[in-house]
Structures are given as structure tokens and as C-alpha cells.
Amino acid sequence: MSVSIGDVRRAAERIAGYVRRTPVLEVSPGLFLKLEGMQRSGSFKARGGFNRALTTGELPEAGLIAASGGNHGLAMAHVARTLGVRAEIFVPTVSSPVKVAGLRALGAEVTQVGAVYAxxxxxxVKRASETGALDVHAYDQAEVVAGQGTVGLEVLEQTGGVDTVLVAVGGGGLIAGIVAALDGRARVVAVEPELIPTLNRALEAGGPVKVGVSGVAADSLGASQIGAIAYDLTSAAGVRSVLVSEEAIVDARRELWRSYRVVAEHAGATAFAALRSGAYVPAPGERVAVIVCGSNTDPADLV
Known part of the structure; x- marks a missing residue:
């Protein structure tokens, strides 16, 4: 199952009244930060969640169900509350207390189970089969991927065009959508924690493979295997993956706050870490957009 630029454009029309057009900050000539942490529910995930729910027709009485490291669950709780249906969210024990508290504040029924997202x-999935709730996958459904791709359309419109977009990768829904949206108009570079290299290892192996999950960004980028849609789209597009260390992610998160007053969770700072650490070095004059993909964090340790 693939996703095209047409799917992304239709998603943009469908969700326009439900999501924010988040700002882009030009922090130096030709370097742009796309601030998806300012999206409703604190990450880009609301885009795909609304697109999935709104393409279904009448939603089931049991509402929406999802598994999440936190951000997808927060988005689905927001989607459900907006559309007036129930939300049941399953999260692994690694999920941050900030995100679990946010889920409950949005009225979701929360179950913490398992050490990792899988x-x-x-x-x-077992619960959805029992209740009939609509399952909204965190990253490997076409409607979800198309919704996330609307980030890429906005980047091109708001910057006037870039050469490269840096995107953090966990399960791959965001990067898959952006690859579809850009449709060859800019290169896409995946940025992954060294401890969770889902796409990196898949590209080496010629297909999705399971990896270990740990580290500071595990609550958001903690998929143990890249999604099938993401693998198909990124491999076909020749996407390159670069890896960043734990220290680089922590430093990037703090630098976003120190220099730009941008609040980011560790996953949200992962793409920026590629620039800070030298894992990705732009060519002279290269125009680069960095997706700061989430802000659901405890700000106490930003300084």
C-alpha cells in the first residue's frame, strides 16, 4: 500500500479545519525550523489521526483505539474529544508521566502495558477486536501517513522551497508522508537515534527488521521496526539515514531552548541534532528545513 502526493493534498483539504498551520522559524539564512510542537496536542500526530478518522465515515460507538508511546495517543485523545467519541489508548511503561497525565486530562481511557510500543x-489490537473501535495505527496506515505528509506541503509553501528536509524517524509515518508530499522537489534525510535505528537497519537489510529500543527518545521514536509504507517510500526515494548519539540529542534539545526558545522533547530535537553534531553537514548555500516534531516534555531540564 503506497501514498501519493494526491493523497496528501486531499488530506490537507480534509483536515484543514482541525489542525494548525504551524509556524516556520528561519534561524539563520537558509535554515528553517518547522515547529510541529505547536500543533494541537503537541506534535504532528494530530494530522494523521484526523485524516484517518475523517475518511472512515460514521465512527463506531466504541470510538477510537490506538497504541502509542505517548504523542500518537495524545493526538487520538484530542481527535476523539473533538469529534465527540471515546478514546482508548494503550501505552508502554516507558511512556513519560507527562504524556500519560496529558492523555487522562483529555479524557482518554489509558492502559499501560508492555515494555515497548510493539x-x-x-x-x-486484541482490545479493538473485542469492542469494534476504529484502530488508528501510529504510523503504518495510508490515511495516517497522508495526514502526516501535510507537514511537507506546508514546509514548501512557507519557505519558498528548500533543498533538504531533516526528519526524525521512529516508525516512519512522518518521513513517509513527507517523502510523498515533496514528490522529488527536495531531498529527505532521516535522522535516527543510534539506539533505535529502525530505518537505517532496514535500508541495510533490504527490508524492515526488528531493532532494540532504548534511550532518551524511546517514548516517541520507540518503534522496534520501521513501517512497511515508510520502508517502501523511503527506499524508493533513495532516502539516506544518519544516526545521532544520546548526547547529541540532549544537546540539541537544550540548544533549541537556549538559542531560539523552542520547547522540544528529545524526539523533537533529534533531527536538529544531526546539524549540531555534524552527522549531516549542509553544502554551502544549501537550504535546509528541520522538522521539530514534538513538544510534549517536562521543561524542568531544558537549561
């Missing part, structure tokens, strides 16, 4: 997802 285990929470297995429990959510």
Missing part, C-alpha cells in the same frame, strides 16, 4: 500495540 507490546502495547498487540494489546490494543
Amino acid at each position: 507490546e502495547a500495540y498487540e494489546a490494543s
